[in-house]
Amino acid sequence: MDSREVDAGLRKTMYEEMVLIRKFEEKLIELSQEKDKLVGMQILANGQEAVAVGIVKALKPDDVIVSNHRSHGHLLAKGANPKYLMAEIMGKATGVNKGKSGTLHMAVPEVNALMTTTIVGGGPPLAVGAAFAQQYRGESNITVVFFGDGAAAEGSVHEAMNLSNLWKLPVLFVCENNCWAGAQSLSEHCAVGDIAARAVGYGMPGELVDGNDVAKVYTLAKKMVMGCRNGQGPALIEAKTYRMRGHGEHDHQHYVDKKELEEWSRLCPIKRLRNNMLSEGLVSEAQLQTIGRQVEARVDEAAKFGTESPYPLPEEALEDVWVEDFTMQQVAQ
Amino acid sequence: MxxxxxxxxxxxxLDVAMSEDERVFIAGEGVGVSIHYDPNLPTHGLLEKYGPKRVKDTPVSEAAIAGLAVGASTLGLRPVVEIMFFPFIxxxxxxxxNHAGKLRYLSGGKSSFPLTVRxxxxxxxxxxCQHSHNLEAWLAHSPGLKVVFPSTPAEAKGLLLSAIFDPNPVVVVEEMLLYWMQGEVPDGDYRIPIGKARVVIPGKDCTIVSYGxxxxTALEAAKTLSxxxxxxxxxDLRSLVPLDRRCLLDSVSRTGRLVVLHDATKFGGFGAEISAIVAEEAFDMLKAPVKRVAAPDIPVPVSPPQEIFYKPSSEMIIEAVRSTVGKA
Structure with a gap:
C-alpha cells in the first residue's frame, strides 16, 4: 500500500490533527513543569498520533470509541474541543467533565467518546457492551476500543474478544503496541509479542500495521471497520508504534536504550507524513508553517481558557455520583 | 394478586419489564438454557418467550458479562445480567x-449506567465457601452502586422491577434458598421504592434489623420470645444502599434496643454500619449496647454440622436479645 492512495485533502487534514495532538501534549509537558498548573500525572501519547488519527478518520461521527489512560489523542481525533479538555486536565469547573475526571478518564459523550478507563484492560469489556447495544438496536455503528500491549496481558481482554466474536459484535480492537508496559519492554511482559496473531485464536481478522504511518493505519482501519459494520463481527488491529516519553511525565526513561529512542524518533509519524506530502508537492513549506501556527494558536487559547477558568467548589465533589439529586447522608431525611 | x-x-x-420495554435484555451463564430445569428459577421459560436476541446465554466470563451491562447501559439499553453465585462476583x-459505580462520576454527570446485576x-x-459467601458489604462500600436484598416474593418482584428501571446501577441480591417460598405477589408492574425499609412485625422491647x-431467623426468635x-x-431493610435511616432510627427510638442480624461474617460486615449509625445518631435513645449477631469470621464451611454452626440461628438472637433486655 502506498500512502498516495489516500486522498491528498484527507492526508492534509490528518496532518493537521496529528499536529494538534502533538502540540496539545507538548503544551502539557510545558505546563507540567510549572507549579500548580496541571493536576495529576500526565500520560502522553507523543509519537503515537498516527494511530489515533488513522483509526478515527475511518469512523463515522456516530461510531463509539472507548479509550484508556493514554487518551488525549483519541479524544482530539474524535473531535473533542481542546479548550474543554485542557480545562479538565487542569481540574477546572469548565472542563469537559467539570473537573471530575482530570487528565486520565475523560469521557466526551458529545462526540461519542463514551468511556475512558485507566483500569488497564478495562476497555474491551466496556466495548463489548457498547457494540452489543449497537447490534441490538440494528444500527450500523461500530465501537472501537484502544488498548496497549500491556493491557493485552489482562484476562478481561480475552473474555471480551471471545464474547465479541461469539456474538459477532461490531468491535474493532486496536492494540497500540508501543513496546512498553510501565518499565517492562515487550519481550519482558509478553510471551508472544505479536498481538495480531491472537486474532486467529478467536476466529476474527487480525492484522499488524506500521502505527507510525497514518496512511497505512487509515487504510487498514477502513477495511476492518467495513467488516465490523457489515455484520462480520469484530476485528483486531495491532498498530506497532513506540512510547517516545515515559509512562507518565514523572518517568524519565532511565531504563530505555537511547539509541532505540533515536531510531524511533526518525520514524516520527508527523515528520514522515510531512516529508511525504512535501515530496509529492501537495503542500508547501509555507503552508505547513501556517498549519503549525494555527494549531499553536488553538492550543494557546485552550491553555488560556483552562488557566483562567475557576476550580469547582469543594462541596461539588458530592454531586454526580447518582442520577438523582441526593447524597448518602441526605438519604437520612 | x-x-x-x-x-x-x-x-x-423480568417478564413484565421485558414485555413493557424493548430496551430490557437479560444475559448470564445459563439464563436461557440452564443445567437446572425448574420453573421456580427466575429466568425459566424466558428464552422460549422472548427469544435469543433478548435472552443471552454467555460464556463463563464474569468480567465480560458485567462489561456488557456497563457498555450497553450507557448507550441506553436496560441490561439485567446474572452472576451465578455471590463469590463469583x-x-x-x-x-x-471501577466502572459501573464510577464512570458517571468521572464524566461529571454526563453519562449514566442504568444496569441491574442479579x-x-x-x-x-x-x-x-467458593459458592457461598455473602459479599454485600463490599458492594455497599463502593460508591455509585445501589444494593437491594429482598426477603419475600412480593419484595423480590417489586425491588427487581424498581432496579431495572432505576437510572443507576443496582445489584439485586437473591437469597437462593427462598426461591421455592410461596407468597402473595401483586400483578403487573409492581414496584417497591429502593431505599424503603419495612417493619415486618411491630414490637416494643427490642428492634432486630436484618435483610434477606x-x-x-429473626421472626422465629420473635415467636419464641413473645x-x-x-x-x-x-x-427488614430491603435496601442497603440507599439505606432507610429514618425507619431504622424510628424503630430504635420506639424500642430503645437494637440487635443487628446478618448471615454474612461479622467483622467489617454491614451490621457494623447499622450499629455505627445508631451509635452516632441515636445514642441517647439506647437503653443497652447494640448487639450484632452474624456469622463467625471464617469461610463458609461445607460439612453439615459446621455449616449449621456457621449460620446465625434464632437461639443466638434469643440470647442476644435476652442479654440486651437484661441490661435495661
Missing amino acids: AVLSFGQALRDA TLATDMLV VKAGVNFAAG GAVY GEGISLEVV
Whole structure:
C-alpha cells in the first residue's frame, strides 16, 4: 500500500490533527513543569498520533470509541474541543467533565467518546457492551476500543474478544503496541509479542500495521471497520508504534536504550507524513508553517481558557455520583 | 394478586419489564438454557418467550458479562445480567466497582449506567465457601452502586422491577434458598421504592434489623420470645444502599434496643454500619449496647454440622436479645 492512495485533502487534514495532538501534549509537558498548573500525572501519547488519527478518520461521527489512560489523542481525533479538555486536565469547573475526571478518564459523550478507563484492560469489556447495544438496536455503528500491549496481558481482554466474536459484535480492537508496559519492554511482559496473531485464536481478522504511518493505519482501519459494520463481527488491529516519553511525565526513561529512542524518533509519524506530502508537492513549506501556527494558536487559547477558568467548589465533589439529586447522608431525611 | 414462589416472582418481574420495554435484555451463564430445569428459577421459560436476541446465554466470563451491562447501559439499553453465585462476583468487581459505580462520576454527570446485576446468595446448600459467601458489604462500600436484598416474593418482584428501571446501577441480591417460598405477589408492574425499609412485625422491647433470608431467623426468635413476654420489632431493610435511616432510627427510638442480624461474617460486615449509625445518631435513645449477631469470621464451611454452626440461628438472637433486655 502506498500512502498516495489516500486522498491528498484527507492526508492534509490528518496532518493537521496529528499536529494538534502533538502540540496539545507538548503544551502539557510545558505546563507540567510549572507549579500548580496541571493536576495529576500526565500520560502522553507523543509519537503515537498516527494511530489515533488513522483509526478515527475511518469512523463515522456516530461510531463509539472507548479509550484508556493514554487518551488525549483519541479524544482530539474524535473531535473533542481542546479548550474543554485542557480545562479538565487542569481540574477546572469548565472542563469537559467539570473537573471530575482530570487528565486520565475523560469521557466526551458529545462526540461519542463514551468511556475512558485507566483500569488497564478495562476497555474491551466496556466495548463489548457498547457494540452489543449497537447490534441490538440494528444500527450500523461500530465501537472501537484502544488498548496497549500491556493491557493485552489482562484476562478481561480475552473474555471480551471471545464474547465479541461469539456474538459477532461490531468491535474493532486496536492494540497500540508501543513496546512498553510501565518499565517492562515487550519481550519482558509478553510471551508472544505479536498481538495480531491472537486474532486467529478467536476466529476474527487480525492484522499488524506500521502505527507510525497514518496512511497505512487509515487504510487498514477502513477495511476492518467495513467488516465490523457489515455484520462480520469484530476485528483486531495491532498498530506497532513506540512510547517516545515515559509512562507518565514523572518517568524519565532511565531504563530505555537511547539509541532505540533515536531510531524511533526518525520514524516520527508527523515528520514522515510531512516529508511525504512535501515530496509529492501537495503542500508547501509555507503552508505547513501556517498549519503549525494555527494549531499553536488553538492550543494557546485552550491553555488560556483552562488557566483562567475557576476550580469547582469543594462541596461539588458530592454531586454526580447518582442520577438523582441526593447524597448518602441526605438519604437520612 | 397471585400466589407465586420467590423465584417465580423474580421471573414475573423480568417478564413484565421485558414485555413493557424493548430496551430490557437479560444475559448470564445459563439464563436461557440452564443445567437446572425448574420453573421456580427466575429466568425459566424466558428464552422460549422472548427469544435469543433478548435472552443471552454467555460464556463463563464474569468480567465480560458485567462489561456488557456497563457498555450497553450507557448507550441506553436496560441490561439485567446474572452472576451465578455471590463469590463469583469477585470476577466482575472491576467492571462493577471501577466502572459501573464510577464512570458517571468521572464524566461529571454526563453519562449514566442504568444496569441491574442479579446475584444468587445463600448459605446452607453444602457447596462450600467458593459458592457461598455473602459479599454485600463490599458492594455497599463502593460508591455509585445501589444494593437491594429482598426477603419475600412480593419484595423480590417489586425491588427487581424498581432496579431495572432505576437510572443507576443496582445489584439485586437473591437469597437462593427462598426461591421455592410461596407468597402473595401483586400483578403487573409492581414496584417497591429502593431505599424503603419495612417493619415486618411491630414490637416494643427490642428492634432486630436484618435483610434477606435472615429475616426469617429473626421472626422465629420473635415467636419464641413473645412466649416469654418479650416483644420484638423486626425490621427488614430491603435496601442497603440507599439505606432507610429514618425507619431504622424510628424503630430504635420506639424500642430503645437494637440487635443487628446478618448471615454474612461479622467483622467489617454491614451490621457494623447499622450499629455505627445508631451509635452516632441515636445514642441517647439506647437503653443497652447494640448487639450484632452474624456469622463467625471464617469461610463458609461445607460439612453439615459446621455449616449449621456457621449460620446465625434464632437461639443466638434469643440470647442476644435476652442479654440486651437484661441490661435495661
